[in-house]
Amino acid sequence: MGRTSINVYKFQKEDYIMSDKRNTWQKKVIYSVIKELKTHPTVQSLIDELEKRGYKIGKSTVYRVLSDAVDEGIVMNVYSGDKMEHYDGNTEKHYHIRCKVCDRIYDSELPYQDSITRMGVETDSGFVILSHNLEFIGICPNCKDSLKSL
Amino acid sequence: MGRTSINVYKFQKEDYIMSDKRNTWQKKVIYSVIKELKTHPTVQSLIDELEKRGYKIGKSTVYRVLSDAVDEGIVMNVYSGDKMEHYDGNTEKHYHIRCKVCDRIYDSELPYQDSITRMGVETDSGFVILSHNLEFIGICPNCKDSLKSL
């Protein structure tokens, strides 16, 4: 098994939504790391991060654990400019900023605005609007700097 | 070649951004149909639509034509809940509503709000914010009706 020396995510009562789920070290480590990272990783970049930390977890396990975690509301999917699935351990409603240049996703400082959902009233169409996603597009500090030096 | 009897997209000056691009009937038909559709189709559903109209165009051609059209700003990519690439022939800034139930994408009636981009000022981080994407999540009239009858 992987290193045992890091502080691993402690399972919460809420995590036991399905009665017959088992509490494996792989799941603990994945939960722990995804909750800690602010980088909205893909499965592959999460695996790289896990290996960097000394954990070897099979790719299909990572896919399965994350997919279940999404179903249970423990993590969120994020869609990005690339075609890969990204994951966000922060399930609070919040916004992202995508860097046009490097396609990395960052968290926005702007708090969630319920008022925006209300802007979406569709008078004619009979649509029910429940929520919204807002993504800012910009250039991140890193890329801004590298552009300057061209 | 395909049927010639429909009103086919007329190439605009702006479409000839790259000097050495050729004006094939396949490109004309694809442009024409994607500009007409409000359904934000995937490549496959566009091909189905084309065949319904009597046009047989190879899948890789459709992929290539759309991908070039995105690069040239003639059509836009749209990301949806499914993992497939959707295309939007309307390149004006506008918002979408995604139906939670069927994952179809509709156009929102809400006009583009420049003010929202301005909400995204990142004081600390040194980010430059250029624009935003806003997507409403809701239930479309179709799905609302089918849910009622359960």
Next chain:
DNA sequence: CTAAGTGCAAATCCTTTGCGCAATG
């Protein structure tokens, strides 16, 4: 004519699945 574009089939990349083995509760 001659390069760009097309269409097929093969290749690629991300993701999902089947299945024998391991480990939880």
Next chain:
DNA sequence: CATTGCGCAAAGGATTTGCACTTAG
């Protein structure tokens, strides 16, 4: 010790690419 979960390798599905053929200009 019964069953869930893991990891591997194979399958799947969307998109991309190589290449011989077609066609626009």
